[in-house]
Each structure stands twice: as structure tokens, then as C-alpha cells.
Amino acid sequence: MNDASQNEKNSTSMSKTRKIERKKEIKKMKRDAYLSKIISICLIALVSVGFVLLIGYSVHRSINRVRPSSDYSAKLTEEGLIKDVQVTDHLVLGDYSNINIPLSEVEYTDEDMEKDIRELLAEHGTLETETDALIANGDKVNIDYVGTVDGKEFEGGNTKDAGTDLVIGSEDYVDGFEEQLIGHGIGDNVTVEVTFPADYKQNEALAGKNAVFEVQINGIYDIPELTDAFVKENLSEHAMTAKDYREYLKRSKYEAKLDTWLEDFLMDNTTVSSYPEKYMKHLKSVKKFEDQSYFEYMNQLYTSFGSTPPYATFEQYTGMSEKEYDAGLGKDVEDQAKMALIFQMIYQKEGLNVTAEEFDKYLGDKATVDYDSLVEEYGKGYVMQELIHARVLSFLKERAEIK
Template sequence: MKSIKILLAMMLTIALTIGLMAGCSDKSEETTAPGTTESSPTETTGADTDGEDANAIGFDYSESLDEKGFWKDVTALDHVTLFDYKKIEIGEDVHAISDDELKQQIDSLVNSYAEDVKVEDRAVVDGDTVNIDYVGSVDGVEFQGGNTQGNGADVTIGKTTYIDDFLQQLIGHKPGETFDVEVTFPADYGVEELNGKDAVFVTTINHILETKVPELNDEFVTSNFAESESWKTVADLNEGIRSEMQKSAISVYLQDYVIDASTVSSVPESLIEFQEKSMLDYYQGYAASYGVELDEFAKTYLQVENTEALLAANREQNEEMAKFYLIIQAIAEDAELALSDDDVKEYFIKQYSEDDYSALVENAGMPYMKMIVINQRVLEELQENVVLA
């Protein structure tokens, strides 16, 4: 689970689908071959976002907001000339979903329900994912890290990186077989006692893993979507997915449209500062989980020299986000939209099936939570006012 700080910073960004992470590089997955000093043949590294944000900048998400969830001391309508948001005509090129697009989305959905099945009645072929155990030795002596200890290791022939042709030697063998795999360590392997040595791995194939994709039929739809979506047939699913795709396309279009169709005379600096502080706090959460300072994180993972360079690189994006939020508030002001604490609770129950969001309120404050809901309410209202051409 992501830390509260990161979650808070992401909530508004995700809700409005304006990303700031384009330049962020993830830590890569590393694989080590049998015979290393690691306790297992594959090792995945990455940010642990459950860590405490010890170096966080202490950003107060509600500091710039009033009790209504509006920007403090800002009347958005003084800065924005609105378009006719009560009737927005959208062309077919935006909202039409082709059969190919629908099929691709449904295929992706069905594939997400695929399951790995253990297969034990055939021989291994190239490309298979296989669960194996092995014990490695050089000159008859076992070495550290060359033993799976009976825990089993999943490897994919042609993808997983093992020394020499270790994995290719699995081809043709069946689950249950135990046999010798003979390999030679590279001369520059990095472990003195193994460099350039011939090794034997007594290897057992436990099982082959095959991915089984469920058949798309009425039974599949009913069992997986009847309760949550009221879909019971393939036709229901097709109609529902097409509708959701259309709503998504319209939502993305509207987020650009509100900026293009509005006239903004100026953007209060407090809104831009909010975006900048929010962005820094977002990245600081990750930096803390990696155990590094923000400047070091920016240089290593965001490919910018330091925090100042990060702000400069994202200045235009932050200004656009600030402009967007200003316009959204202008619409809310014009529509006289006001929210109670109960409205916020209702939103979180509906969106996240969770009525206890006290940790979020404690960390961000109710004004920030109200702003999130106001933004979503406005976007939902805009969608309801859309006229499809």
C-alpha cells in the first residue's frame, strides 16, 4: 500500500488524469543466475512505498483552501470568463467507440482473469514457464547460493537470465524428472571460486505453468459482473464496456475543452505554488521510501539536476493544472455548488466502498477532501450536459 502522503498527492492528479510522472524511471528488475551468492535465482528491487516519509517537506494540503474547499481568498469568476458549460456539443470523432477498440478492451479485461495452471503431463518446450529445484556443485562440492532449498523457482525459457544454456537444457524433460544440467560460469562471473568453473546442477522439474484464459460467455459474465455491474450476458458486458469507454473518452476531452473554451485573465500565484508543493511532496514520499534526499532522487530517477530544475521542468504543467482547477472552481461558483461533510462521506462510499476515510482527513484536512469531490462533481455535471453530435 502506498503511504498516506503519496496517496493524498496522487488522488487529485489521478482523478483529473493529468500526470506528472512522465520522466520517472522505475528501478529495474534484476535476475541472478544459479551460482550467485544470492539465496534465490531472481531478485526484484523497487521502491517500498510503505516506508515512513521521514524527509517529507511537511506540505499542508488544506492550507490554501477555505472551509468550502475553494481556493482561499480567490473568487475564480474574477479571473475566468466561462463558456456555456450547460450545453457542450461533442463530435462523433470523440465519443464513438469502434468495434476493434471495444474488442481490445474486452480482451484485456478477460485476460486479467487468466489463471496459472500447473501442467505435469507433457515435456518442456521453448518459451515455457517452469518451476524447478536444483542443487549446484563445482568439483562435487556444493556452493553458496546454488541451491533452491526445495522452495522451487519459476523460470521462463527465453526470458529468465541464467548462466550459459542452463534453461535450454530443460527442454524435452517432463515434470517429475531429475537430471544433471552442466554449465560453465563466465571467466568474469564475479565470484572468485566460480569464475570460469564447470558446474553441475542436479535439477528437478516440478511442474510447467500454463496461463489459462477463461472463455467469454454468459456464465463468465454472470459469475464476475452480475453483482457489481448487473451484467449477466456477453451482450450486457459489451454494452457496459462501450458505455464506460465512451464516458472515459468524453471525460478526457472535457478536461482539455474547459481550458480551451474558457478565457483566463490571470492565475493566482497561490494556485501554482500549491501544484509545485504538491508535486514536491509527491516525489518526496518516493525519495524517503528509497532512503535518499529529494535532490538525489530527482537526479537519479527523474533525470534533472536538482529540485529547482524539477520545478522549472514542470512549470508549464503546473500552470496548466492551476488554470484547470481555477476554471473548475469558477464553474462551481457559477453553479453555486456547496458540499457538506456528509456529501464527502457519500462520495467516498460510492467511489471506494469505504466510509472510514479518517486517515485521509487527518492528513489532508476536510477542505482538501471537499476540493477533490467538488472537482469530480463539476466534471460529472459537465458530462451530463454533453450533447453528442
Template sequence: MKKRGTLIALALCTALVFTGCSGSNSKDGKDSKNTGEKIDISDMKDSDDLVKALDLKDLGKYMTLGQYKGLEGTKMVYEITDEDVNAQVNGTLFQNSAVVTDRPVQDGDIVNIDYVGTVDGVEFEGGKGQNYDLTIGSGEFIDGFETGLIGATTGQEVDVNVTFPDPYQNNTDLSGKNAVFHVTVNSISAPPELTDEWVAANTEYKTVDEYKASIRKMIEDSNDDQSIYYLATSLFSQVQENSEIKEYPEDLVKQETQNYKDQIESMYAAAAGMTMDEFIEAQGYTEETFNELAEEKGKERLQQKMIVQAIMNAEDMRITQEDYDKMVEDYAQRYGFESKDTMIQSYGEDMVKDTILWNKVGDVLVENGKITDQTVDEGEADTSGASQGESDGSDAAQQEETAE
């Protein structure tokens, strides 16, 4: 089972910077499940010029690598339907919508509106919105609101009469009440019709069938990347549980701790326009407690690198600088960066390297694991379509969602 590289690891390790991304720590010797014969993790011969997760001689002095082959895991396999493909296609068409001025609102149009709702002539909380993009027929707003706009023209003001559901959980005071929404239609937009001509002019394909086939392949690839990443993460967590860290090299703990602090400062404090001290205080830490957190996270990152390097040693995974440079180029191209330098600038050289090597080790875990496929609906995967506009927080006109 071959896994394509993925930048999901980058996103997760960045997003979980305050909670860690390793999932669990290796156990002390008594709890280790490393009950088989000792795995040789001594440094690879003639490895000085190889790319490594960690340049640490005598790795076996600091840790014992637990079982990493034959681990059990479940891989999600998503069923892709025509409806899933059409939803993705419609999202793309939505993004290519163009303003129309020569006709009134029709079903399927995107209207930009201002609206104010009243009950018995009195405005109510949550009943106002401005510059809201609403797709007619989406069912996003309560019954009668969207159909009440059909036939309106750009610039027209329309009073739409509706009745709130009973009960109406977003605001129980409105349950079952009649309301009037005064709506101004700011603009009307419509997605293009999906034709061979549109496909040829706007994509690298010539026909609708070719285009839809490419969308299906894209969804399948994206889901497979995601599934294998989470599978590899689960297997790696088992390796962490199975392994024993005897001690952490003090100089590397200091290095990883400082790396963590630098990442917080460059990616979070600076982005928030704060000094490091201001950001730490805003997160509820004192200097002392933040330093403790940074050391803890530094050890978590170091532990992960130690296990990755241990598996690389055990597998004699020899990655030359030339091999690695090609991997970085492939990642940058696959994920839409202008160049590998742009990707490295976005994530940092260390994080890019850590991700690539983690994924290489993940391949080993998956390929040597006892994997069971579990089929699930595509709807459970994260393949969202286009966004349908931003609200100012108003929700009284929007349809409530009821959990099934």
C-alpha cells in the same frame, strides 16, 4: 443532462501542476464578454454553515461574473461496438491468465521470453530482450516471430528465422535483412475460457451475457463521464473569458501560493526523494523564478475558486456539511477507495472539495448550455485494455507502426 461526479479533475490538476489546470485567466474589463445585465453574486443569506469554494464576503468587490448560461459546447458521444466490449473482456481474461505446463505454446498464449537477435551471426542494437511477455497472435513482433514460437515448450530454446520489413523505420540498417532470434521460453500462460461457470466464479454476474452487458454499461458510463468533464471544462473556460477579476484578495493569494508550494513538496519533491530546493533546481528554476511561478499558479487557482463560488452564489447553491459529507462518501465508493478518509489522504481535503464543487458548477453549465452531440468511434476514447508486459526498451523485433 445529469453528470456523474468524476475524479478526472483531480488527476488533471495534479498532473498539470507545473502548467496550470485552469486553461485561461479571466480578462480585464475591456476584454470581458460580460455584456448582459449584471449577475448578482452577493453572498447567500444565512450561508455561514454552508460548504463553499471560497469564504469571501463581498465577492462582487473583487470580480464580475460573466455569462455562464446558454454557452455553446460539443459533447462527444462514443459508439460502443461488440468489438469494444470483447476487447475489454479479453483484457480482463488476460489479467487472469494462469501458467500452463502440460502443453506447448498455442496461438493466443502469453509467453515470457528472453531473446537475442543476430544478422549474419552478429548481434544488433535493439535486438535483445529479457522476461518479455508476448501474446502469440498479437502481431506485436515482426512477421514470423510469433508463429515461430508455436509448438515450443517451457524451458525450450528456439531459433526463429525472420526477415525484417523493407523499409524498417525502427532501424533502417536492418531493412530487408534476414535475422535469427535465439529465444528461450521461460513460461507459458493462457487466459481462461469465457464461460458461465467462469463468470459466476469470478464476477458478481451469473452468465456471459450478463457480464458483457455490465462491461458495455461500464464503458458507456466511463466515456460519458469523460465526455461531460471535457465539455464542462470547455464551458468553464468560456466563463473565465467572460468574467473580470478586478483584484485578488492579497491574503488568499498568499494562501493559495503556499498551498501550491506544499503540494509540490509533498507530491513531487518527497516522492522523488529530494528536498524542496533540490527539486526546484532539478526543474530548472531558481528560488526567485519558482516563487514567481507559485504566485502565478496561486492566482490561477484562486481565480477558479472565485468563479466557482460566484456561480454558486448566483444559483443559490446551498450545500450543507451533511450534503457535502454524503458527496464525499459517494465519490470514495464510486472510485474504489476503502473509505472517504483514504481518498482524502490520497488527494488532500482541499483538492477533493475543489473537485466536488467544480463538478457541481459544471453540472449547472452543462444543464444550461446549448450543447451539440457529436458521435465518434469508441476507439477514440480512453478505455484501454490490459497491458501486455514490459520491455527493457528493445524494439528491433517489434513490428513498426505506420500512421495511416
């Protein structure tokens, strides 16, 4: 009897224990389910936040990405003025009423003219690889070279036997390079020693460094003379005789130097308080279109010659990501925007206008295509803006003093 009671008591005790354990299990399952639910909610929340951030970044990047545009006249009226812009709100124009221009800074000397003629004729030369002639100042030569600093080759200092042309006296190369080739002939190997300028911008790593170039002279160009026949055949859009071409060259180069001087004067003496947002966006789009077009053109050019293009992507070409490139476009077009604002302000302030006769003169001076073709390519607004620029320069030159 006692044993039976004890067994019953043990059985009851085990039953209670199982119930308690079961309750604990259920409680644990509920707790685990609750925690799982919390974790799931947190994960969903994190994924949702990440997705929202990704969408936000995409939207932000989409808004800030500069889209290339070939519509040069998009933000210009047909009269060549910047749309919806009051230029006086954006800049303070310097005094241009009494401009004194030093003749020495704009003069195109006979020496300048002869140098330009030599370079022009050199472009029409024929490469000679079997002549006893020795290199003289003004000659155009074809060379290969390997450049070193402290005995080590530097980037861009090796023509890799591709050959490159050089006009002696053009000063295209670092000081002293061209002069050391004078007196040498085809097939000669010349050791050229130079020092890069302290402010050498093309490759700052070379600034102020002594360099040695081992130069191989491949050939000397046979250069034609500036005769009436040469001018008639190659330069008839400017002149028909050698004498007339010299006069054309002196006049046009002087005018170009004068224009540049006046543009620099206006830019240096004008303060911009702000830039028109929409016009700046337009200029950035056009600049990006031009840069991408040049990149594609260069790639096509290399491909057409059977060579591998040096840059596979536009980002490699610019040396930065598209985001970085876009961010820098504002600075790139600021001077262009400032110039447009200055010339529009003077044009409007002085009550100037552009006539059909002036357009014809513009076409003649530029030796370019007719009005319809220009408008088709760039739009009327852009063409008229160019004419406004030319009209203002003409206005300023009529009033400036050159001493």
C-alpha cells in the same frame, strides 16, 4: 694628527651612514607593515563578501526551495474552494452554454469493450511454459528480446532475460511488433523488424529508425473466460454477472470519455491571465511530495525483490539537480491550477452545491473507502474540491448536446 682626524671623520661618516640605513630599514618596515595591513584588510573584505554572498545564496535557495508537503488541503477551504482567491481575477472563461459534442469522439464501442475485457482477463491468466498452443491475437505472452539499430543495441532495447509480458493486439509496442509474433509457439526465436514512428517521444534517438528485435517466446498465458463466477469472484464491486459487468463497463467508460472531452474543451477555451501565487506554491509542494514518494516506493519495491534500485538518489531519478527540478515544477502544475480555477468559477457562477447524496454517489462510482478515511488522508478541502469537479461535469453533461 691628520690620521686621527681622518679616522674620526670616517667614523662619523659610517655612523651617519648606519643611521641613514637604519632610517631606511625603519621606513621599509613601516611601509611593509602598512602594505600587509592593507592586504589583510582586502583579504578580510574579500572573505566577508564571499561569506555574505554564500549566506545570500543560501537564503535565496532556502526561500526558493520547494518543500514537499502531504497536506493536500492546505490552501483550500472546507468547502473545497481555493483560499483567498477571486477566480475572475485570474482567467477568462470560454462559452460553455451550448456545447456540441461529436458522438464519434466519446462513444465507447463494442470493439473497445471487448479489447478492455481481453486485457482484464489477461491480468488473471496463468503462465504456461509447456503447451503446443500458438500465439493468437488477444493472447498474453511472456517474451525476452534484444533490439538493435544498424546492428547496435540501443538503450532500453534488451530485457536481459528478465522476461516481460505483452498482450497481443494491445498496441503497447511499436506498430508491427505484436503481429509478427502471431502463429509462433513457446521456445521459438522470432526476428521482428519494425520502424519507429517519426515522432517517437519515448526515445527521440530512435525516431524514424528501422530496428530489428530478436525475440524469445518464453510462455503463453492461459486466460480465463468472463463468466458469472469470474465476475462474482473478481469484480463484485462492480457487478455480479458477466452481462451486468459489460453494462457497467460500457456506461463507466463512456462517462469517462465524456468527462475527458469536456475537460479538454474547457481547458482549450479558457485563457489564464495569472496564477494565484500561494496556490501554485502549494501545488508544487504536493507534486514534489508525490514524486519523492513514488521514487521511494519504487526503490523499496526493487529492494523487496532483492534487486538493486535503478536510482540511488532523487536527483538521479529526475535526471536533474534539485534546483532545476524545483524550477520546472511551476510548469508541471499549471494545468492542474487552471483546471481547478475553471471548475471553481463555473461552480460559483452557476450557484451549484454538493450534497451528502452526491458524496455517496461519488464514493460508489469510485469504489473507494468511506468519507472519514478520505478526509483523514487528504483533508476535507481536497475531497470537496474533487466533488466540485464531479458536480460541474454533471452540470455540463446535462446541458450539452451529443450528436
